Amino acid sequence: MRIIIMAGGKGSRLWPRSLEDRPKQFLALTSEESMLQQTYRRLTRIVPPNRIYVVTAVQYRPLVLEQLPELDEERLILEPVQRDTGPCVALSALHFLRRGEDETLVLMPSDQHIPNVLALNEALCKAENIAESSDAIVTLGIVPARPETHYGYILTSGGKGHEGARKVLSFVEKPDRDTALQLVAKPDVFWNSGIMVWRPSTIARAMKEHQPGLWDALAKAGAELDRIYAQLPKISVDYAVLEKANNLYTIPFRYEWEDLGSWASLERIREEEADSNGNILHGSVHAFDSNHNIIFAEGRKTIVIGAEDLIIVSTSEGLLICHKSKESDLKAIVQRVEKQGGGVG
Known part of the structure; x- marks a missing residue:
């Protein structure tokens, strides 16, 4: 199989650390390496490096090549502009189909924390076996660890098929708290990991059936790719294809997994680093009479007194002070400030 790392997102929910010109996948948030570098190194333990590709927006090409100097241009797929994962997946499939290649593709986000590489390899191999032997679309479904409201959920049938699928x-999609509690109580419900395994020809058939306008425009774009791509709808592959497909399967994944899409997810990954009062501190931070905060200070000494359950992030680009209960509003508010000309991101 070939593995394509999707590295084109903006990461607005990690503002002001993640910015449009250097989003979260290019930041060292959980170790000395960026999320992109960690993902790439992890995957080299599953397939040879020459079978790992990166798809990203053209504006991030210099960042990708800076962080992955071993990645040659042949393995870099460039989107002219960011149009969400629907067009991104279609462009990736066309990249291989035009070369007459139809080997199974794993499309994987660049910003996930998956420490158990052996378990990931086993799950991907099972998914590959299914995708190779049929026109199935296979996803990895994460066994829920909590009633999470920031993730999408996959509801499956009770029976186990080939390879346990x-x-x-x-x-x-992102249920409220009560619905999430009901979902995690069911044995056949999983978090949607965003990891997809399918052949390029399967992607083409699915796009032709469910998004014919998008696929035809992209397939016929030729030298007009930049102009045509900018006119494609901003649509996720979930809405574009997966939620409409009747040949979709999931492989349960029961090991540690985290989508690093928010400050809360970063807190879970780094919980072992918390001080005696449950604070996650990064930078020159001094917290007094403060409990269960996430405090990130970049480039300046920071003192916090009497705070509880807050996210406090100070960088050269801005200052965020947010109660943890309001973190789900952050992305929409950042977008609103951007539209108002506030310079966020």
Whole structure:
């Protein structure tokens, strides 16, 4: 199989650390390496490096090559502009189909924390076996660890098929707390990991059936790719294809997994670093009479007194002070400030 790392997102929910010109996948948030570098190194333990590709927006090409100097241009797929994962997946499939290649592709986000590489390899191999032997679309479904409201959920059938796969019945996108509690109580419900395994020809068939306008425009773009791509709809592959497909399966993944899409997810990954009062501190931070905060200070001494359950992030680009209960509003507020000309990101 070939593995494509999707590294084109903006990461607005980690503002002001993650900015449009250097988003989260290029930042060292959980170790000395960036999320992109960690993902690439992890995957070299599964497949040879020459079978690992990166798809990203053209504006991030210099960052990718700076952080992955071993990645040659042949393995870099460039989107003219950011149009979400639907067009990104279609462009990736066309990249191989035009070369007459139809080997199974794993499409994987660049910003996930998956420490158990052996378990990941086993799950991907099972998914590959299914995708190779049929026109199936296979995802990795994460066994829920909590009633999470920031993730999408996959509802599956009870029976186990080839390689232990479950038939996907439906999706639930970012439920409220009560719904999430009901979902995690069911044995056949999983978090949607965003990891997809399918052949380029399977992607083409799915796009032709469910997004014919998008696929036809992209397939016929030729020298007009930049102009055509900018006109494609901003649509996720979930909405574009997966939620409409009847040949969709999921492989349960029961090991540690985290989508590093928010300050709360960073706190979970780094919980062992918390001080005696449950604070996650980064930089020159001094916290007094403060409990269960996430405090990130870049480039200046920071003192926090009497704070509880806050996210405090100070960088040269801005200052964020947010109660943890309001973190789900951050992305929308950042977008609102951007539209108002506030210079966020």
